[in-house]
Amino acid sequence: MALYIIGDLQGCFDPLQQLLRQIDYDPAADELWFVGDVVNRGPQSLECLRFVRRLEESGRGRMVLGNHDFHLLAQAVGLTRFRSRKDTLDDILNAPDRDSLIDWLRQQPLYLTHEIHNLAMVHAGIPPQWTHQQARQEAGAVAERLRDADWQTFVREHLFGSEPACWHEGLTSWDRLRYAVNAFCRMRYCDPRGCLEFQCKAAPGNQPKGYAPWFVHPARRNKDRTIFFGHWSTLGAYDGYNVHALDTGCLWGGQLTAWRVEDGTRHTLQCPHTLQPGKHS
Ligand SMILES: [Mn+2]
Numbered sequence: 001m002a003l004y005i006i007g008d009l010q011g012c013f014d015p016l017q018q019l020l021r022q023i024d025y026d027p028a029a030d031e032l033w034f035v036g037d038v039v040n041r042g043p044q045s046l047e048c049l050r051f052v053r054r055l056e057e058s059g060r061g062r063m064v065l066g067n068h069d070f071h072l073l074a075q076a077v078g079l080t081r082f083r084s085r086k087d088t089l090d091d092i093l094n095a096p097d098r099d100s101l102i103d104w105l106r107q108q109p110l111y112l113t114h115e116i117h118n119l120a121m122v123h124a125g126i127p128p129q130w131t132h133q134q135a136r137q138e139a140g141a142v143a144e145r146l147r148d149a150d151w152q153t154f155v156r157e158h159l160f161g162s163e164p165a166c167w168h169e170g171l172t173s174w175d176r177l178r179y180a181v182n183a184f185c186r187m188r189y190c191d192p193r194g195c196l197e198f199q200c201k202a203a204p205g206n207q208p209k210g211y212a213p214w215f216v217h218p219a220r221r222n223k224d225r226t227i228f229f230g231h232w233s234t235l236g237a238y239d240g241y242n243v244h245a246l247d248t249g250c251l252w253g254g255q256l257t258a259w260r261v262e263d264g265t266r267h268t269l270q271c272p273h274t275l276q277p278g279k280h281s
Pocket residue numbers: 037066067068123185230231232
């Protein structure tokens with residue numbers, strides 16, 4: 001039995017199946033964890049979502065929510081102002097099992113830990129000033145709203161926006177939840193106090209002054225557990241500071257990555273160019 005943690009799928013279902021053949025994935029014994037952004041931009045979002053859901057419901061897989069997964073929830077509740085011409089979510093939104101897929105997706109976590117391996121998984125990152133215990137609490141507060149009967153109001157009215165960009169203990173209510181979602185799902189660079197930078201998607205070295213990749217801050221309080229994340233295709237396959245970055249840009253003609261936890265090895269599949277370079281966002 002092996003545990004594999006898999007990078008951002010973004011609708012790249014055929015590459016996923018190829019990668020699983022390459023690693024001799026055994027559905028009866030192995031477990032697959034997905035770092036989020038299971039859907040959107042790529043050609044087979046519906047297949048990806050159904051696949052991850054089947055695994056999760058059979059106890060053989062987990063995922064955390066990414067920004068594109070939240071974007072799907074937004075489209076499902078009719079938040080049309082965030083719609084993009086680059087979206088490839090219509091297959092899901094028009095599917096006969098749409099409602100049950102959305103209902104399942106909204107109940108997925110933002111932060112996961114493993115009971116045996118000393119690891120955590122998030123889509124984008126954990127602010128340096130949060131311990132793992134605090135990350136679990138803040139993610140749990142968001143998950144509670146998403147499980148609520150009135151979850152659609154939360155998504156429609158309170159979830160989206162880039163403010164507050166800075167963390168402080170006194171944040172309450174929707175501001176606190178929105179900060180947490182942005183940190184877990186969108187963060188790349190931040191300052192030591194956890195002020196988030198949303199503009200720069202480039203590789204380290206190109207960020208605005210005063211900001212650093214969230215995981216390099218010297219006083220980071222969550223170094224005591226290995227953290228797996230995706231979201232940052234320009235960072236690519238990065239291992240250091242007790243973190244492992246798994247978004248190797250399959251969508252952009254890069255690779256799809258599976259990390260085997262038992263022996264700490266990367267397994268990659270070269271993906272076809274499904275999108276034109278330069279349309280990256
Ligand atoms: Mn992402």
